[in-house]
Amino acid sequence: MTAKILVAANQKGGCGKTTVVMQLGGTLGHRGHRVLIVDADPQGTATRWAASAADGRPFPAHVAGLAAAGGKVHREIKKYLDSYDYILVDCPPAVESPVPQSVLLIADVALVPIIPSPADLWAATGTRGLIERAAEINQSLQSRLVVNMLQSNTSMSKEVLLVLEDFGIPLTDARLHLRTAYRQSAVYGATVQALGREASKAILEVEDLTAEVVGLIDHHL
Numbered sequence: 001m002t003a004k005i006l007v008a009a010n011q012k013g014g015c016g017k018t019t020v021v022m023q024l025g026g027t028l029g030h031r032g033h034r035v036l037i038v039d040a041d042p043q044g045t046a047t048r049w050a051a052s053a054a055d056g057r058p059f060p061a062h063v064a065g066l067a068a069a070g071g072k073v074h075r076e077i078k079k080y081l082d083s084y085d086y087i088l089v090d091c092p093p094a095v096e097s098p099v100p101q102s103v104l105l106i107a108d109v110a111l112v113p114i115i116p117s118p119a120d121l122w123a124a125t126g127t128r129g130l131i132e133r134a135a136e137i138n139q140s141l142q143s144r145l146v147v148n149m150l151q152s153n154t155s156m157s158k159e160v161l162l163v164l165e166d167f168g169i170p171l172t173d174a175r176l177h178l179r180t181a182y183r184q185s186a187v188y189g190a191t192v193q194a195l196g197r198e199a200s201k202a203i204l205e206v207e208d209l210t211a212e213v214v215g216l217i218d219h220h221l
């Protein structure tokens with residue numbers, strides 16, 4: 001079986017690409033899948049996250065730093081296809097980076113984390129264009145917006161969520177709210193599951209997102 005490839009892409013910085021990749025990849029790893037996280041961002045956030053794991057409790061996925069491959073990263077990723085069940089790629093935010101285009105050509109699922117605010121919505125249109133172009137060549141590409149840092153009690157969030165329905169990329173049902181657990185888990189080099197009961201809401205969100213994304217892939221076979 002060859003690995004399924006998931007990519008978190010959005011040119012907007014700080015929207016949650018690394019968070020989605022680490023929580024999703026770590027959760028799949030906890031479930032016994034062979035998971036590779038490709039850190040294609042020269043900032044190296046995913047690499048540092050995994051390296052922050054405590055001794056005796058390693059991050060449940062391998063991380064490969066492939067930022068130096070730039071626009072050839074898809075060729076590097078192909079070398080790992082037979083060794084993993086899932087490969088998750090964390091992209092850099094730079095608009096001029098050739099990485100997202102390159103990975104979208106071989107990906108099964110593109111996840112676009114998005115903070116529900118007008119500025120984040122405008123910034124995500126560039127990524128939507130990239131996905132649309134890639135989908136003309138890679139016809140098995142599926143894409144989803146993943147709402148992140150949601151504050152569901154604010155009217156602005158509600159308004160932007162309504163606008164997002166017409167964005168042109170479907171939304172996942174699972175949403176990640178603004179929670180300290182997401183930041184904290186990075187400190188421990190872990191996923192939110194490692195935080196236990198205090199993070200129960202974040203854990204549920206991450207489990208729901210994982211189930212939904214796996215469902216997308218399985219129903220597409």
Ligand SMILES: Nc1ncnc2c1ncn2[C@@H]1O[C@H](COP(=O)(O)OP(=O)(O)OP(=O)(O)O)[C@@H](O)[C@H]1O
Nearest residue numbers: 013014015016017018019093149177178179182183
């Ligand atoms: N749902 C959330 N609740 C609270 N904090 C969050 C949430 N999602 C992400 N964060 C925090 O926001 C910051 C940015 O998130 P993250 O690094 O995942 O974004 P990114 O898109 O990968 O950023 P970059 O574009 O710089 O790579 C981090 O400090 C992260 O811990």
Ligand SMILES: [Mg+2]
Nearest residue numbers: 017018041045
């Ligand atoms: Mg990042």
